[in-house]
Amino acid sequence: MVREKNEADQDLDRLLDDLEYIKKAVSKRNNIFNFMEVAKAIRLAALLSGLLIIFISTVLYLLIRQYGSYHLMPGQTRLYLYLYIALAIIFIAVLKLRSFLRKAREIDSTITLRDLVAAIYTSHFIEIMIPFLIVLVGVPLYLSTASLDRLILPFTAIIFGLLCFAISGLLYFRSLLFLGGWLLLAGFTFLFWLPGLHELFQVIISFGLGFLVMGAAGYIRSSREE
Structure with missing residues (x-):
């Protein structure tokens, strides 16, 4: 009876190994994000991004109120602000990469950072991004030169x-739809109903709260699946 139990355990181990092999083989033939729990990988970074955007925007607003304008702020104060923003961006970027890599290695333990980057920046992804990047640079530049700041x-x-709507399906990232919807709602609200709202408050409401919504959606969705 013990022998039969050992054989059953061995069969189960072989079955699990086969399933793992099949999972890795399929993931290599398809985009790894199709098998990843992307919402879990990004939710903490999204929440922290929202909090940092709100914090930095609030501090900058208070400094402008204190000194009268951004250009009247002491150079050293602006330097510290730039350094803090740079460190915040680096921190969030590293956190996201580590989270993505950890989730990807739950599917394929041999995947590297290079493989992960290649899975993100596919030709299809780049084809979608280029027009949006051109518009993101061109439209603000035109509005600035036309005195429509x-x-x-x-x-x-x-x-x-x-852009969030365009790439959400490509990255199999539904929580990105919440950010996209929030940004659209905020953008049109600022255009038609709150055109005079201070720019930093617009940043807080649109991007700050938007990332918080996306992060919260990731946690809520994950808790429901569990």
């Missing part, structure tokens, strides 16, 4: 929102 942030939020 108040429209820059609303249009930027709208374009980013559309």
Whole structure:
């Protein structure tokens, strides 16, 4: 009886190994994001991104209120602000990469950072990104030269929102739809109903709260699946 139990355990181990092999083989033939729990990989980074955007925007607003304008702020203060923003961006970028890599290695333990980057920046992804990047640069530049600075942030939020919808299916990332929808709602709200709202408050409402919504959606969706 013990022998039969050992044989059953061995058969189960072989079956699990076969399933793992099949899973790896399929993931290599398809985009790894099709098998990853992307919402779990990005939710913490999304929440922290939202909090950092809100914090930095609030600090910058208070500094502008104190000194009268951004250009009147002491150079050293602006330097510290730039350094803090740079460190925040690096921190979030590293956190996202580590989270993505950890989730990817749950599917294929041999995957490398290079493989992960290649899975993200496919030719299809680049084809989608290039037009949006051109618009993201061109539209604010035109609005700035046309003395329509108040429209820059609303249009930027709208374009980013559309970009989120465009790449959400490509990356199998449904939580990105929440960010995209929020940015579209915020952008059109600033255009038609709150055109005079301070730019930094627009940043807080659109991108700050938007990333919080995306992160919260990731946690809620994961808890429901569990």
